[in-house]
Amino acid sequence: MSKPLQFSPLRVLQGAVIFLLLTLMLPAGAVTEIHTAAQEASEPKYIAIVNQQGKLAIGGMCVDIMRAMEKADPELQFTGDQLWQPRARIDAGLKAGNIDVICGVQRIARNTSQYQFAATPLFSVNYLLAVRADDIVAVEDWDDIRKLGNDGIILALRGFGIVDILTQMGGLKIDDTATSSISNLKKLLAGRGRFYCHRSPGIGLAIRQAGLEDKIRLLSKPQLTEKFYMGMAKTMSPELVRKIGASLVLLEKNGELKRIFERYQE
Structure with a gap:
């Protein structure tokens, strides 16, 4: 007959300690x-x-x-x-x-x-249109802007998604050569565009940072909502x-x- 295996308490304890150490050495989760x-x-x-x-x-x-x-x-x-x-x-x-x-x-x-x-x-954000404070333009929808032709140029930021969206809408005059809001706000004041289209939150902050609250206003229409x-x-x-x-x-x-x-x- 074969003899039953015998384990000394010391060997059992040593094995448990080794297993615990190996477990602690394993990463809890790879970052x-x-x-x-x-x-x-x-x-x-x-x-x-x-x-x-x-x-x-x-x-x-x-x-x-x-x-x-x-x-x-x-x-x-x-x-x-x-x-x-x-x-x-x-x-x-x-x-x-x-x-x-x-x-x-x-x-x-x-x-x-x-x-x-x-x-x-x-x-989600709303895209708003900014105009000069002394500009009496009133538009209800994008068709109203289309009807303005070259007097309805929309300023936007180069590489931003809104440029693609406005272009897809068709018939709108878009200038997307600027790379910052401050540049487009200056162009707006200089008459190099009728509107500046940018997202909110964002456009209000840009106007305040430029100190132009009394020179530029935001239109309530038209708007675009994007996720x-x-x-x-x-x-x-x-x-x-x-x-x-x-x-x-x-x-x-x-x-x-x-x-x-x-x-x-x-």
Whole structure:
């Protein structure tokens, strides 16, 4: 007959200690670094701030959303949101594999050809038209602007989704050569355009920062409403896409996305 195996208490204890040490050495969850960038001239998605240490930093809705996503899922870590880049460079970075996500983009053809989208919208905005305060123009809809012809030039920002939307509407005169709101506001005052179309929140802040509250007014009509999403590289792994999507679902359900958006209302 074979003898039963015998284990000494010391060997059992040693084995348990070794197993515990090996378990502690295993990572609780692999942190995934997600590369992005702060889009220039996109206030309040990204805004220049002074942090608690008194140093210049980048804040805004997108930074708040990404920090909230990291809190919801500690395995997500966004990097690059403290570096300014123009939209064209961000898109180029995506193609080169240096950018993984862009925060706050619309479902328009130019974007869907480059990015895949998380299903949960980050926020919705209204596009408003700004005019000179002394301009008595009154328009009810986009047809009224079309009828103005060359007297109805709409200023917009180069590379921004609103340019694609206005162009698709047809018959509108668009000047998208400027790369910042302050440039378009100056062009508006100089008569180099009749309207400046930009999103709210954002356009009111730009007017205040330029000190032009008494020189520029916002029209109530016409308006456009657009949803903005988290855009992700099409080469991103399905598991990471799932994790990003799940974190946004959680933030939408617990009301955090709404709270972040409301902090930046004009």
